[in-house]
Amino acid sequence: MRRAVEGLDTPYPIGTLLPAVFQEDPVAMAWTAALxxxxxxAISALDCLAAYADPLLAPEDFVGWLAGWVGTVLDENWPLERQRATVAHSVRLYRTRGTVEGLRALIELVTAGEVEIAESGGVAWSTAPNTEPPGEATPRLFVRVTLPRGVSVDAAALEALIVAEKPAHVPHRLEVVDT
Structure with missing residues (x-):
């Protein structure tokens, strides 16, 4: 007889829960064994449900589904460990989304590189009216990523990531440096 998943036994066999008269019946025991x-x-999945919700422990084919739960888009070309780390840090990254630090943290996470960002914006507050706004009049964003030895990154995918994360009206430039 073929099992649904080879080598996977249930920790709660149904036949042992039957009254003794049915446990002596080979047809009843065969039927419950098939069940x-x-x-x-399903029992194994329910017993391990906490592991399915943890991106560092979830089965490989479940990591993409978890990414959808937290609104993260993964590149299937990334190594599995990078995908797991991205999903695990998604909530923390959403807290800083739209900031220079948030962009830096995201790019460092997906590239494993050192990220330098130069931008024209600024934030300030003042109690005096008509105070000069901070930053430069022309918006700009420059991102330099220095990759560690042996790490490669798809520049087009990184470009798309920056476009998705930066303010739409701010032009940007990306430079990827291999060591």
Missing amino acids: DDVLAP
Whole structure:
């Protein structure tokens, strides 16, 4: 007889829960054993539900689904560990989204590189009216990513990531430096 998942047994066999008269019946035991084989994967998934919700422990094919839960888009070309780390840090990254530090943290996470950002904006407050606004009049953003030895990054994907994260009206320039 073939199992639904080879080698996966149920920790709660149904046949042992039957009255003794049915436990002595080979047909009843065979029927409940077949049910055990079908239900074993579902029972295993329910027993491990906490691990499915943790991107560092979840099965490989479940990480992309978790990314959808937190609104993160993953590049399937990234190594699995980078995908897991991106999903694990998504909530923290959303707290700083739209800031220079948030952009820096995201790019460092997906590239494993050193990120330098120069931008024209600024934030200030004043109690005096007509105070000169901070920053430069012309918006700009420059991102330099220095990659560690042996790490490669798809520049087009990184470009798309920056476009998605920066303010739409701010032009940007990306420079990727290999060491």
